[in-house]
Amino acid sequence: EDQVTQSPEALRLQEGESSSLNCSYTVSGLRGLFWYRQDPGKGPEFLFTLYSAGEEKEKERLKATLTKKESFLHITAPKPEDSATYLCAVQPPFQGAQKLVFGQGTRLTINP
Amino acid sequence: EAGVTQSPTHLIKTRGQQATLRCSPISGHTSVYWYQQALGLGLQFLLWYDEGEERNRGNFPPRFSGRQFPNYSSELNVNALELEDSALYLCASSFPETQYFGPGTRLLVL
Numbered sequence: 390e391d392q393v394t395q396s397p398e399a400l401r402l403q404e405g406e407s408s409s410l411n412c413s414y415t416v417s418g419l420r421g422l423f424w425y426r427q428d429p430g431k432g433p434e435f436l437f438t439l440y441s442a443g444e445e446k447e448k449e450r451l452k453a454t455l456t457k458k459e460s461f462l463h464i465t466a467p468k469p470e471d472s473a474t475y476l477c478a479v480q481p482p483f484q485g486a487q488k489l490v491f492g493q494g495t496r497l498t499i500n501p
Numbered sequence: 502e503a504g505v506t507q508s509p510t511h512l513i514k515t516r517g518q519q520a521t522l523r524c525s526p527i528s529g530h531t532s533v534y535w536y537q538q539a540l541g542l543g544l545q546f547l548l549w550y551d552e553g554e555e556r557n558r559g560n561f562p563p564r565f566s567g568r569q570f571p572n573y574s575s576e577l578n579v580n581a582l583e584l585e586d587s588a589l590y591l592c593a594s595s596f597p598e599t600q601y602f603g604p605g606t607r608l609l610v611l
Contacts (some may be wrong), residue, residue, distance in 0.1 A: 409537035421598055432505075432591050433544075476544070480598070487532065488546035488557055489600060 391481050393417040395492035402499050405466050410495045411476030413459040419481040422460050423489065424453050427474045436462075436475075466500045503528065505603035507592050513609045514582050522577040522606045526594030532556075533544040533575040534600055535567060547590075550575055581609045 396411045414422070421440050425433035437446040439455040446453045450471065452463045462475055474496045478489040508527045514520050526533050535547040546559040550569035566600040573594075579586055587610045593600040 419505070423599065430589070430605075432593075432604045435599060435601055438599055469537075478544075487549050487551075487595070488534070488559065489536075489544075490546070491536075491541045491544040 391479065391490045393477055393479055393490055393492035394449075395475075395477050395495050398493065398497060399496040402464075402467055402497070404468055404499055404501050407463070407465045407467070409464070410462040410497070411459060412473055412492055414464070414477075414479045415458075416479050416481055418482030421484050423457055423478045423480070424460070424462055425476040425478065426475055427494070433476055450462070464497070467497075469499045469501050472497055472499045479499070505592055505594050506511055507528060507590075507603040507606050511607045511608060511609070513611065515611050516582055516584060518582050520579045520582060520586075520608055521606070522579075522590050522592075524575045524592030524594075524603060525579070526573050526575070526592075527596070527601060528592035530596045530601075531573055532571065532595045533569055534593040534595070535575070535577050536591045536593065537561075537588045538605075539585070544591065548577070557593070567590050579608075585609050 392415045394413050413466045424436040437453040442457045444455050450465050454461050472496040476490045476494045508523045532551040534549050535545045538544045549557040552611050567577040569575045589605045591605045593602045
């Protein structure tokens with residue numbers, strides 16, 4: 390069964406303190422790995438898609454990387470507005486199986 | 502460009518009633534997905550519609566159903582509501598692979 394595990398469940402950082410969030414997955418083949426940001430009571434906001442090991446994507450203070458079994462979301466010099474839950478999801482390989490399998494998320498809090 | 506829209510934003514029902522949730526995809530997107538996010542749980546895949554057809558279904562009972570209209574908007578129906586159906590219901594649309602989510606409908610079953 391396809392599974393996605395995110396760690397840590399929650400992370401508190403001081404403003405400017407860089408860190409990384411982890412997403413490990415077990416899926417037989419991978420069509421894509423997605424990162425989303427979700428604010429309380431709102432829908433997930435798309436951040437990145439990664440397709441192959443070694444791929445990296447950047448957006449402002451965020452950088453996502455992908456290996457064969459896990460992905461990291463690196464946050465550099467975060468600001469309080471980066472506080473949110475970050476969700477990782479994988480898309481299984483079978484044609485027609487367009488569903489995303491989500492992890493439980495990492496709740497990130499940046500203190501000023 | 503307008504994003505995915507959902508209505509209503511909040512819905513309160515009592516156990517045994519039926520709920521209807523609506524979703525309009527981003528213009529040009531033909532696929533619509535429904536997910537359930539219950540408190541403390543991750544997003545669980547419910548249904549996928551494409552070109553008016555149901556293409557895939559998650560592990561949910563048959564009382565969760567839906568349809569997609571010719572304009573690609575979609576409706577999710579939940580019959581015989583149970584207390585554990587209380588959740589945030591999220592709709593997403595995609596073209597071609599990346600799914601973009603709406604703001605959700607918060608369903609409360611009393």
